[in-house]
Amino acid sequence: MKVRYRALHPFDKEAEERHIQEDHGLHPYDEYLKPGRIPHIWCPGCGLGIVVTAFIEAMKQKNVPVAQSAVVSGIGCTGRVAGYLDMDTYHTTHGRAIPFATGLALVRQDLIVTVFSGDGDLFAIGGNHLIHAARRNVNLKVICVNNFNYGMTGGQVAPTTPIDARTSTTPFGNAEPSFNLPHLAHAAGAVYVARWTTYHARQLVHSISQAFDKKGFTFVEVVAPCPTGFGRPNKLGSGLDEMRHYREVCEVRNGADPSEVEIRLREKIIVGTFVDVERPDFMEHYQSLVVARAQAKAKSKGKGKAA
Amino acid sequence: MAEKDLLTGEHFIHGDAACAEGGIAAGCRFFAGYPITPATEVAERMAARLPQVGGIFIQMEDEIASMAAILGASWGGVKSMTSTSGPGFSLMMENVGLGMMTETPCVVVDIQRAGPSTGLPTLVGQADVMQARWGSHGDYGCIALAPSSPQECFDYTVLAFNYSEIYRQPVFVLADEVVGHTTEKVVIPRREDLRIVARAEPQAPAHDYLPFDSAGPLPAPMAIAGAGYRVHVTGLTHDERGYPVITDVVQERNVRHLVDKIRKNADKIIRAEQIHLDDAEVVVVAYGCTARVARQAVEDLRRRGHRAGLLRLITLWPFPSQIVRRLATTVKAFIVPEINYGQMAYEVERTAGGGVEIVLMPLMGGSIHTPEEIEEAVGEYL
Amino acid sequence: MRFWRLPLDAEHHSIPRGEVHIIDNRCKGCGFCVEFCPNGCLRESKRFNVKGYHPPEMVYGAEEDCGDCGLCSLICPEFAIYTQLKEAKKITEDDIQKVTTRYSRKDRRYAKKR
Structure with a gap:
């Protein structure tokens, strides 16, 4: 058939680069941010920017080279993190950040692969992938930003929404109990599990930098305010009000039993580093159990043939 | 170890x-899969062979994860593949879309069985033709x-890897249960007789490099992770730099590039075997x-003196429409036997044009x- | 209470003095920096930026109070504020005196938070 296209506007690199805001480079963190991508899309009062800042600060403190870093994220508000960081970043499909990152981390052990995603992405649609990656102990740094709801789609109930909380799909209150993320990650086999809120920015930087030092599957949960999606229906006020709330109710309890750190609406939030253990990661086992034997077998077979 | 990668x-x-050996010969060093009859043997062969050649085999938690993992490995700079059958192929589709949108080379082997749903797990089918498309x-x-x-x-697994590297997208090998489970002689050629397309590396300096350039007939070479190009790869509609742009103007350019890189190069991709077609009156497709x-x-039929011919499709997609259109002017009928309720037949009917x-x-x-x-069906038009 | 002398290791330490830089047009007015600045150096300004928000500004008279702790830049979700070390000041007896009153009820910053 004949095709009549609408006129195409070719890509004009120069014009696009003129679009890059003049203020790029004004902030010291800008060297870690893709030129022309700030301002980001997140709402005023959203805690996601703080988590990105903490990640950058941890990279700076640990001298993690940008060239050796890759960030993989899924879908949703947190999924957009990848698009702002100036490194090799992958914005994948909903829930599939972890398997994508698994493929990347296994073939490139020289890279530090961080998975940045939200609670819905990692624990609802991607829940299966998370527990299996933790079980395998794939060398991934997972940062889960927990805002208790699906923010990007307008505040729907998530597996982390506390019981009785209101969201746009639980207008009379949530009838389901929520996941206790650190407990789940720990039970699945993560070697490092921590939880902080965006109010605990310094501790968060410390936790992320500790995770950089670990080999294996690390999990850092960051409780973040979502004034638009979660704060409004639950009358939690602005992002600032939620941050004040964290200041008042959070209790730092390092080494706490992860089974006892469940979050309930308007109640105490227990934060801290809960788990820090050593366990061989996937590639270590694969090399010692599989590759060594396979190559020994291949050699002995080769000898047999020659003889 | 080196000689183990090609069992000449x-x-x-x-x-x-043979699919697994083709993959390894083509340079595949990462396989992520999930067991499914009748494609499990591909995974089993890979599990035994990849560790011998320095590759990684991983059995994922499902086909969704398998497809995502091979995309990740491909961005890590390693040729990757997976294998599955109908139900698993359906699960992979979301990330096949991601592979298409992010222009990620990889190969998906689909050993087709009969559907829909669980259908006949151990028996043959060919009903994934339209699903692949x-x-x-x-x-x-x-x-495909x-x-x-x-x-x-x-041969075609090797070819699929070559196509996937040239056109930077997932390529399908649509075998079926009968072909997958037929045991025959397979000749693996010598290294010098095997054409392998290596992953192209970008040469341009980082500030000039456009990872998703849509200006040329072929996609830009791919900047893998850690190559210093700091590429953002997204399933969102993106401009040539990879930045997400949510406008109709960029969507037009982005998607047209994805379609046109195959449409405009179809002549170079299409392969079909033409048997006794010169004077054929009835053609079996x-x-x-x-x-x-x-x-x-x-x-x-030929032995009995009838003018029958066979058009054997090697690339189902892109469909060899020019050949069918040319034949349509001379033949009386096309006979299309297939193990589905008519998928390629529609494509033949569409291109043949009603006459x-x-x-x-x-x-x-x-x-x-x-x-x-088939002889009986052909005989009615002779 | 008064300290009667400088600490013996005062020479090995210094008091950082920071300079706050605010990129007005990036601000979305969340108020985190204003709320959490440990020295109470910031307040919401009356100005509007291009987005229509009120960016923060230094509290009048607090220019010397910024200790370059960097919390504002860490807690700002918009990459709109950061601090830079202006000078590392030598410790004097006056400074020691200030520290002792910092968290007392007399302190202006402490009173504000209450």
Whole structure:
């Protein structure tokens, strides 16, 4: 058939680069941010920017080279993190950040692969992938930003929404109990599990930098305010009000039993580093159990043939 | 170790194993998969062979994860593949779309069984033809190769890897259960006789490099992770730099590039075997295991002096429409035997243009056509 | 209470003096920096930026109070504020006196938070 296209506007690199805001480079963190991508899309009062800042600060403190870093994220508000960081970043499909990152981390052990995603992405649609990656102990740094709801789609109930909380799909209150993320990650086999809120920015930087030092599957949960999606229906006020709330109710309890750190609406939030253990990661086992034997077998077979 | 990656010589192996050997010969060093009859043997062969050649085999938690993992590995700079059958192929579709949108080379081997749903897990089907073409939402160009024998399973898996590197997208090998489980002689060629397309590396300096350039007929070379290009790869509509841009103008450019890179290069991609077509009055159009039966039927008819021909499709997608259109002016009828309720037949009918009879010989799956059936159908038009 | 002398290791330490930089047009007015600045150096300004928000500004008279702790830049979700070390001041007896009153009720910053 004949095709009549609408006129195409070719890509004009120069014009696009003129679009890059003049203020790029004004902030010291800008060297870690893709030129022309700030301002980001997140709402005023959203805690996601703080988590990105903490990640950058941890990279700076640990001298993690940008060239050796890759960030993989899924879908949703947190999924957009990848698009702002100036490194090799992958914005994948909903829930599939972890398997994508698994493929990347296994073939490139020289890279530090961080998975940045939200609670819905990692624990609802991607829940299966998370527990299996933790079980395998794939060398991934997972940062889960927990805002208790699906923010990007307008505040729907998530597996982390506390019981009785209101969201746009639980207008009379949530009838389901929520996941206790650190407990789940720990039970699945993560070697490092921590939880902080965006109010605990310094501790968060410390936790992320500790995770950089670990080999294996690390999990850092960051409780973040979502004034638009979660704060409004639950009358939690602005992002600032939620941050004040964290200041008042959070209790730092390092080494706490992860089974006892469940979050309930308007109640105490227990934060801290809960788990820090050593366990061989996937590639270590694969090399010692599989590759060594396979190559020994291949050699002995080769000898047999020659003889 | 080096010699282990190419088992040059004659082998007596089945089609599934030949797919795995083809992948390894083409340079595949990462396989993520999930067991499914009748494609499990591909994974089993890979599990045994990849550790010998310095590759990684991983059995993921499902097909969704398998497809995502091979995309990740591909961005890590390693050629990667997975294998599955109908139900798993359906699960992979979301990330096939991601692979298309992010222009990620990889190969998906689909050993088709009879559906829908769980269907006949152990028996043959060919009903994933349209799923391969249109399975993921949105528009993109598609390359799917249909082997008819274990030898072709090897050859076309290698070819699929080459196409995936040239056109930077997932490429499908659509075998079927009969081909996958047929054990025959497979000749693995010497290294110098094997054409392998290596992953192209970008040469441009970082500030000039456009990872998703849409200006040329072929995609830009791919900047893998850690290459210093700091590429943002997204499933969102993106401009040539990879930045997400949510506008119709960029969508037009982005998607047209995905479709056009196959449409405009179709002549270079399309492969079809034309048997006795010069003077044919009736042409059988077949692929996969059905093409072997059809060939028997056509040869039998020729021996008896009838002017029958066979168009054996190797690339199901892109479809060789020019050949069909040319034949449509001279032949009386196209006979299309396939193990589905008519998928390629529609494509033949569409391109033939109404002036010629199209006869669909569908089987719902579980068995293959007999040469006699096809001879009978052809005979009606001779 | 008064300290009667400088600490013996005062020479090895210094008091950082920071300079706050605010990129007005990036601000979305969340108020985190204003709320959490440990020295109470910031307040919401009356100005509007291009987005229509009120960016923060230094509290009048607090220019010397910024200790370059960097919390504002860490807690700002918009990459709109950061601090830079202006000078590392030598410790004097006056400073020691200030520290002792910092968290007492007399302190202006402490009173504000209450």
